[in-house]
Amino acid sequence: MALYAAAAAVLAGVESRQGSIKGLVYASSFQNVKQLYALVCETQRYSAVLDSVISSAGLLRAEKKLRPHLAKVLVYELLLGRGFRGGGGRWKPLLNRHQARLKAELARLKVHRGVSRNEDLLEVGCGLAQASQVPRFVRVNTLKTCSDDAIDYFKETRFYQGRASSLEDLRALKGKCFLLDPLLPELLVFPAQTDLHEHPLYQAGHLILQDKASCLPAMLLAPPPGSHVIDACAAPGNKTSHLAALLKNQGKIFAFDLDAKRLASMATLLARAGVSCCQLAEEDFLAVSPSDQRYRQVQYILLDPSCSGSGMLTRQLEEPGTGLPSKERLRALAGFQQRALCHALTFPSLQRLVYSTCSLCQEENEDVVQEALQQSSGTFRLAPVLPSWPHRGLNTFPGAEHCLRASPETTLTGGFFIAVLERVEVPSSVSQAEVSAPELRSSPSPAPKKKRRRRNAAAAPSMLPCT
Numbered sequence: 001m002a003l004y005a006a007a008a009a010v011l012a013g014v015e016s017r018q019g020s021i022k023g024l025v026y027a028s029s030f031q032n033v034k035q036l037y038a039l040v041c042e043t044q045r046y047s048a049v050l051d052s053v054i055s056s057a058g059l060l061r062a063e064k065k066l067r068p069h070l071a072k073v074l075v076y077e078l079l080l081g082r083g084f085r086g087g088g089g090r091w092k093p094l095l096n097r098h099q100a101r102l103k104a105e106l107a108r109l110k111v112h113r114g115v116s117r118n119e120d121l122l123e124v125g126c127g128l129a130q131a132s133q134v135p136r137f138v139r140v141n142t143l144k145t146c147s148d149d150a151i152d153y154f155k156e157t158r159f160y161q162g163r164a165s166s167l168e169d170l171r172a173l174k175g176k177c178f179l180l181d182p183l184l185p186e187l188l189v190f191p192a193q194t195d196l197h198e199h200p201l202y203q204a205g206h207l208i209l210q211d212k213a214s215c216l217p218a219m220l221l222a223p224p225p226g227s228h229v230i231d232a233c234a235a236p237g238n239k240t241s242h243l244a245a246l247l248k249n250q251g252k253i254f255a256f257d258l259d260a261k262r263l264a265s266m267a268t269l270l271a272r273a274g275v276s277c278c279q280l281a282e283e284d285f286l287a288v289s290p291s292d293q294r295y296r297q298v299q300y301i302l303l304d305p306s307c308s309g310s311g312m313l314t315r316q317l318e319e320p321g322t323g324l325p326s327k328e329r330l331r332a333l334a335g336f337q338q339r340a341l342c343h344a345l346t347f348p349s350l351q352r353l354v355y356s357t358c359s360l361c362q363e364e365n366e367d368v369v370q371e372a373l374q375q376s377s378g379t380f381r382l383a384p385v386l387p388s389w390p391h392r393g394l395n396t397f398p399g400a401e402h403c404l405r406a407s408p409e410t411t412l413t414g415g416f417f418i419a420v421l422e423r424v425e426v427p428s429s430v431s432q433a434e435v436s437a438p439e440l441r442s443s444p445s446p447a448p449k450k451k452r453r454r455r456n457a458a459a460a461p462s463m464l465p466c467t
Helices: 002-015 021-027 033-045 048-056 067-080 091-096 100-113 127-133 148-158 167-171 212-221 239-246 260-272 327-344 365-374 432-436 446-460
Strands: 135-141 160-163 178-179 187-190 206-211 228-231 252-257 280-284 299-304 350-355 380-382 404-406 416-423
Touching: 002 021, 002 067, 002 380, 021 033, 033 048, 033 067, 033 380, 048 067, 048 100, 048 404, 067 100, 091 100, 100 252, 148 160, 148 178, 148 187, 178 280, 187 212, 206 239, 212 239, 212 299, 212 350, 212 404, 212 416, 228 239, 239 252, 239 260, 252 260, 260 280, 299 327, 327 365, 350 365, 365 416
Parallel strands: 160 178, 228 252, 228 299, 252 280, 299 350
Antiparallel strands: 135 187, 135 206, 178 187, 350 416, 380 416, 404 416
8 A cells, every 4th residue: 555655656746847756766765666666667657548547437536535646556556567466455445446447448448549468558669668568587696596496486386488589589478478588598588567576586686677788797797706896886786786696706896886875775785685795885986096905906897887878768757758868968978987987997907897878879888988999098999799689889980899789679678888898918017827817816835825815814804795
């Protein structure tokens, strides 16, 4: 019951331009922000459909104490959502009295528009219609379980499993069926409307709800266990938890973010995911000194800076009525992104960096990468990755085809951009042995090894895990 009231309040705030969905959700007192965010986004996505059904059924005329925004949330839950399986309180019997009429009006609307599926009621060609075609990607958190166990669990709960071989397989997903992603072995793919926020595996941290495109940065950075990694703009933390899983919690992740509230939510997420190799810092990455001895072994950096979000599937919900960002905002964002990328490339032991955004704008993507490469004076180059990936970088400079792009139309994911930069040669200040195995620098004799372990053990309490 509290969930529906909170969702109605957020909807009212969005429609009165008090803020974005995400901002209003985080400002609310409702504890499960992800559940609330998902419900509001889905309700807003079908807003016009729900208005039509509610009006045709005469719901607000019959129930004069029912407020419009709450009615919209409740009707979404009844017709398009969970069907009050999670409760409903005193609103469930009220809606049940009108259930037959509401369902009849929804069916009549489908007949009138000549469609058979709920998502087909969304406007063709709009961003929200594209979002409805993107499946639900679920990453198995290998810090807590393995893919086989997660798959077996879903099979035991009457889910049918297969393996995707094409985008058409993903588009055809429906019902209680899921597929194994052909690229990422730990990624499961469910139909678009699958809601797993209350699933026991998700609540226990065994599953991470993360779009496929968002999984690519950590996968392409590919730090081996024992590595030292910087996650430069880390919140909300899904990519950080993915890095920790790749490291098997062996090594160190230095995660920076300036937003204290997002950092606190991130700490909760990482604790639930079983991450113990990460040190969080409420700090501007641009203020982090590359010469600091704490980061002398950092060979991998993931940089996913603040961006316009123009590739986000829910952006039209977040900022209703807005189009592409203004040129002024793009210039400001690109300036920050360029400074952050150039700064990251100055870390002395850096060997590999992934730069990513959830933006579709060339100014934040290819232009930033091109400028950083020019400033690096040939020290770094774009690494050719995933040659079979269908959507490449814009042809704005030689080598830009090594960058990756993603979109609902071409990859059935959110809009995304990724560039992998690798060092052309080992810096003279760092020995080849140190670069190859920073965690194994020791003399062949047994005694120094033991001594080094004792020193590490004594220093360990200063590295606080994100719990």
